[in-house]
Amino acid sequence: MLNRNIETFLACDCDYNDADIVLFGAPFDSTTSFRPGTRFGSSAIRHESFGLESYSPYQDKDLLDKNIFDSGDLELSFGITENALADIEERTETILNDKKIPFMIGGEHLVTLGAFRAVSKKYEDVHIIHFDAHADLRNDYLGAELSHACVIRRCWDIIGDGKIYQFGIRSGDREEFRWGSEHITTNKFNFDTLEEVVKKLKGKPIYFTVDLDVLDPSVFPGTGTPEAGGVDFDTLRKAVTLVCSNCNIVGCDVNELSPHYDQSGASTAVACKIVREMLLAIK
Amino acid sequence: MLNRNIETFLACDCDYNDADIVLFGAPFDSTTSFRPGTRFGSSAIRHESFGLESYSPYQDKDLLDKNIFDSGDLELSFGITENALADIEERTETILNDKKIPFMIGGEHLVTLGAFRAVSKKYEDVHIIHFDAHADLRNDYLGAELSHACVIRRCWDIIGDGKIYQFGIRSGDREEFRWGSEHITTNKFNFDTLEEVVKKLKGKPIYFTVDLDVLDPSVFPGTGTPEAGGVDFDTLRKAVTLVCSNCNIVGCDVNELSPHYDQSGASTAVACKIVREMLLAIK
Amino acid sequence: MLNRNIETFLACDCDYNDADIVLFGAPFDSTTSFRPGTRFGSSAIRHESFGLESYSPYQDKDLLDKNIFDSGDLELSFGITENALADIEERTETILNDKKIPFMIGGEHLVTLGAFRAVSKKYEDVHIIHFDAHADLRNDYLGAELSHACVIRRCWDIIGDGKIYQFGIRSGDREEFRWGSEHITTNKFNFDTLEEVVKKLKGKPIYFTVDLDVLDPSVFPGTGTPEAGGVDFDTLRKAVTLVCSNCNIVGCDVNELSPHYDQSGASTAVACKIVREMLLAIK
Amino acid sequence: MLNRNIETFLACDCDYNDADIVLFGAPFDSTTSFRPGTRFGSSAIRHESFGLESYSPYQDKDLLDKNIFDSGDLELSFGITENALADIEERTETILNDKKIPFMIGGEHLVTLGAFRAVSKKYEDVHIIHFDAHADLRNDYLGAELSHACVIRRCWDIIGDGKIYQFGIRSGDREEFRWGSEHITTNKFNFDTLEEVVKKLKGKPIYFTVDLDVLDPSVFPGTGTPEAGGVDFDTLRKAVTLVCSNCNIVGCDVNELSPHYDQSGASTAVACKIVREMLLAIK
């Protein structure tokens, strides 16, 4: 008797009950203002992960030794943002209730809000570490409050001042930078203060959200809004490893791969490797 | 003193007050379920129209002899469908109130609903002629009633039975075809009954909506959901000319060009020529 | 508890034991001489099938009413042709032994040989209906007897004269056409004699192999060796429906989609629809 | 001792002295107004010709039986149009003086002027058969008289009224069509009168120029200015075969392939096959 066709991220095929980490995709990009396409990100990452090795020479660890379950992509409604966020929140809650770590793959950055709502209900003192090119601190964008350009502001609505740490930010309007300086902590352009922040947040529950456009477009052209001036792969690899291996990660996401914009596949391959390194580093 | 940079569809540059037809773009694709990108359609058509001649050897007419004004693209909110439709409705109303014919370029097919709301308020007895590969008659799609897959159903909500004529339909679920057979008139696959319908509707106000995916994907691969088995260019050219030159067009649209999916530019060039032929044929 | 990520061709998700037809992919292209890439064909077809409806207005049938199981892609060794063929033969045998119809999706055309070996062992009197642009009748190609350019010749080695019927052939070297005229039946360029052949083969076990490059490159540019002068979609759709609904199909395949060569996705969409129409027509 | 790397069009490798036909490329596109890139046409055709068979089942002829020499691409100066035309004229003259038929591959259509200058000096009574989507009859284009859009007008300057026969024309400004109706013979849209014209020109020296954009963009998207509404491959194949096998061809060219605009390679493959059929048909 033959088996059904099961497709997972590379080596993420343990039994659900044994899993420590649960992957899921959130293929949503309805609020993307410039160039859509991140809806294809999660399935591209899953599909192309087989070009990777399960072993990382950086960490000398192997996915074969980890217990990770890939529950596939959510089927999200395009055009009704609140419904999509509710579905993401529900999936995240299920995973949290089963005492596993939710690892979401976007989609546009707004999907973070759905997952964070669930996480913040469970972990009252949760803090956010946020890697991105864009501040995402607008109060609204062309009239919409549920927009990728507002997602961190919406998270702030939930947890308030002093709990959000941004890194790599190199784009935003004047007001976002001004507002940010009063309510959150922004490390512009790079990760210079990351080590210090990681130390400071030791033990606290952390939601870690990685917008891959923090990378330079030379490394990662496959995204909706390429922002020149980002970091290179090794810098990001070290930064995510630092966070995942030292913080108490209670949920995380990787988002904003828009695979069709990079027909070489290099952007998808970069995303896969960042996901692998994070999966290997999370304790 | 130098001029600002004005960009219009080829030769559509008369004074607004003199215009008989007013073009505008509706760059919206938030409800697109399969592959987004029609938001780039209207600006691509405007930009690439300069590869065309203003003269049509088919009709022996020239855009230089017509009075057409191009008012550019609306700035629509992604992620809040109702707001986008309201903005489209308002623009259409303005044009209708100035006694001109609105000619909208999409965007996904849902934009038709915004324009049609305005037209149906002004013209009580309006009928719809609809060219498409897809029936677009679902009541909802993944829970959303405002979806490109439901747009003709939503128009039916406004004008009811017996006033909608579809042509070229070759895709839909079983229920759509069943429902359609009771409430509207569907000419599957081709335009065989078009001439007869045009005669029958003589003099009545017509809203004409052209989903370009009625074309075969060989002719028009640049669209979100390519459906094999469509018509060729000459068939569509003749059909739009028949409708525009014989019907009392009170509003129309051309939609579903997703230019990035066809990097040859041929799909955009096809769209430009259909728009030219329609502009030349409308009386 | 969450489910694993299962991916199948649209609506092909019944239990294996209930299935009448079993799909599997054969992602192999090692002998491709001109442009490789058909290894990506089967997974592209599975992935993009969700852009289709399960209902066909052509046949007024719905995949939801069929019992089809998708067993996913074989993991084939690149560079050792015999091993790959043996793996395909084994999978086909399993399906045949379970009294189901194997429906293989390539890969390059050579994969047909693996499946046909299994079918010919079970059905002594099997005949082949072959749609293709290329005769594939060489005895060897650059020294290799196991080459896509020789696949029908290798099938002939098994069943001999008078049992192979080719349609649509428009390319080959002089010797292939000469040899073919003595050993098999070739309908060059089109399907003019198909109806007659179908009648003649009534009741006989038929292996049906469809090389999608029988289509014109305007319809199907996503293939390794585009051959101008092929048939259009409707011609092929009618031809496969005729064969599948009137013949005793004991095995079949659809091959030579090389999806990356058509970045519009139209070729993959065409392949999906041909597969759907075949699945619906097979009794 | 090893050989140098010689690259020719498929099977066009006889000794120069034995050749009946001499191929050469004219990679020039400096006057192209819309989208450049035809400079890559001739080398793409040469390179990709190896995807073809040398045998044509249409004509039952084989390039292996012909004597054809490929002299490669000219090295033309971009930006100085007159120099490029002079180099083309010189190459054509050499071939004519050696009593061989020059077969040029463009490049943009203006290159025809260089070759035709040489041909018209040798054959006083030469007539032109011209296949194209565009009339190319402007007297000047944005001030330039040496422009692709004026090339047939420039040929007319040399041979005058009544000697030019156009087919397939579906684009031009109003004035071009008016002027053409007085000075040359234009068969708009198709080849309906071709057979009759071929009969009428029996025995006369013919320069045959094929702008491949006479094909529909579905068949041939790889060109600078795709014009919807063209002919299909089989129509063009029959037409070029008719001309080449019945007329006294004293020179010919095939132009306007811009291979990069069609990343599937189908346009280049079409061009290769048209060249093959012409080479086989020329007596």
Added chain:
Amino acid sequence: MLNRNIETFLACDCDYNDADIVLFGAPFDSTTSFRPGTRFGSSAIRHESFGLESYSPYQDKDLLDKNIFDSGDLELSFGITENALADIEERTETILNDKKIPFMIGGEHLVTLGAFRAVSKKYEDVHIIHFDAHADLRNDYLGAELSHACVIRRCWDIIGDGKIYQFGIRSGDREEFRWGSEHITTNKFNFDTLEEVVKKLKGKPIYFTVDLDVLDPSVFPGTGTPEAGGVDFDTLRKAVTLVCSNCNIVGCDVNELSPHYDQSGASTAVACKIVREMLLAIK
């Protein structure tokens, strides 16, 4: 009453009379010898600028506070180089006469000659700062003296020895480097001496020409002749800011974006950001 469709570079929409800087595009690439396409550069930059923010966190400045006018693209004749240069010179002169700074966007690098002719007539002591991968110092290229490969040599014809400073040069023939060492100042590979040169030229009128291929192709693949070994974005960003904020810029240009060669759009986004940073830095 509706407005015409006006398209400008992001936030460059003040009244002409109030403008300090006037943008214009020079879409010309007729002398490009390797791969054409820079003609699409200026309109791509204008169109995609809306993916940027008007605010720069690098300089803490905002385009909303500047007075810049975008006069659109010139309509240049392809194939007659002198005419194109004359049109560019005329536009530049108009802007200079109105006491504004001309900021040209190419186009191939030869367009610099047109603008520089106008600038050098007005500013007798003008010096050139030139960023590029290529020396552009040939006396002629394939016989043409008006070629992109000769543009700086042609500028030297006007102003003579000691007034041209090149940076980033990493390609040229042996003779160009030899000649350059006698007549101008070349900083190979990088910007090591830029600060010193900027100090030395303090107060002098400077024409600043930026060939974007000075960037590494990883950052900027969208150009005709990608030259490995260039600088990264931050290096160029700092260098242009240094020049624009410290020199007396009397005219400048940014050229050689060929947007179609980078389908990710990252190259265009890089070009937009360099333009923004220059506009913000010019006093």
Added chain:
Amino acid sequence: MLNRNIETFLACDCDYNDADIVLFGAPFDSTTSFRPGTRFGSSAIRHESFGLESYSPYQDKDLLDKNIFDSGDLELSFGITENALADIEERTETILNDKKIPFMIGGEHLVTLGAFRAVSKKYEDVHIIHFDAHADLRNDYLGAELSHACVIRRCWDIIGDGKIYQFGIRSGDREEFRWGSEHITTNKFNFDTLEEVVKKLKGKPIYFTVDLDVLDPSVFPGTGTPEAGGVDFDTLRKAVTLVCSNCNIVGCDVNELSPHYDQSGASTAVACKIVREMLLAIK
């Protein structure tokens, strides 16, 4: 009398008898497991080399002063790996016997085995310097021992322990790294120990094999398996120059360019420049 069309790598056109170095292409990729296409590498490098200058400002040397012969691409059988390797070995032997240095351009990395077999027969004490992202040390891959993923292991079969030096390795399975640590010398991630190794191997016959995917995918996306975290162009340029100018190179190859995956052409341009720098540095 006209010349045949000869195409060589830039300026590699001396007489065979005078040549010190002989280039040849090995267009083979049948064992590629992830994404094929390196078969197009050698012809792309030859074709695009004309975008380069023959002069290197890095080394102040010019190909015009070197004696190099380009013997074109081998015609290799796809699907029979041993035959392809035998053909490569034979060509290499011919060149070695004529006392010239073979310089092979791949193709996938397995082609190295064919060339190395010939070299190792002639030079008993040959050592290997190997630049790569991947260890290529598997004993077999999916059952195949002749696979790109095993090529260095196969070379080790011939020469044994202590003679292979790898640099830049950042991917492999756990077992490859373990095995490698016992039998060969691996410098992970970078070239830190290269200078020392070059000194140590002074005078010994060296086979130098460069898998271009040692470069970061930002620099070189045009390859089958992009591995984030590689070196930049300048690092590789310096490293190959160091090896070629200081070692006793008796054979070398550059492989794994898959040009179609990078439609900007930047990857091919990078490959061309690495080849040029190596050709110039080899003594």
